[in-house]
Amino acid sequence: MNKKDTEKFKKLLLAEATQLEEELSGIGKKDPSAPGGWDVTASDMKVDTADDNEVADRFGELEENTGIANKLEGQLQEVKSALERIEKGTYGLCEKCAKPIEIGRLEANPSARISIKHGH
Ligand SMILES: [Zn+2]
Secondary structure, eight states: OOHHHHHHHHHHHHHHHHHHHHHHHHHEEEOTTSTTOEEEOOOOOOOOTTOHHHHHHHHHHHHHHHHHHHHHHHHHHHHHHHHHHHHHTOTTBOTTTOSBOOHHHHHHOTTOOSOTTTOO
């Protein structure tokens, strides 16, 4: 991969990381005790804890947000690790065969680790 392509994917990855962090900050806050981890918070509406339905709603929301946050965290990890590969000069190489990953595949998913042949 030439330098121009690498720069292009780096920009895409940085934009994706920013977007993922924005989405995560909408449902939680950074967990200071776990790097890369996020604490999920339910929305700040006042909950009447005497009202069972409201408490159940709140738990439902928290559970749903935790699922979303886990997915976003996973994506963010992939993006960060792709950025690390750019720094190391191994970006765009298949982890199974060490051959360059198809540009089209990287355009669809800039954090892809595996070529089309070896992916699923
Ligand atoms: Zn491969």
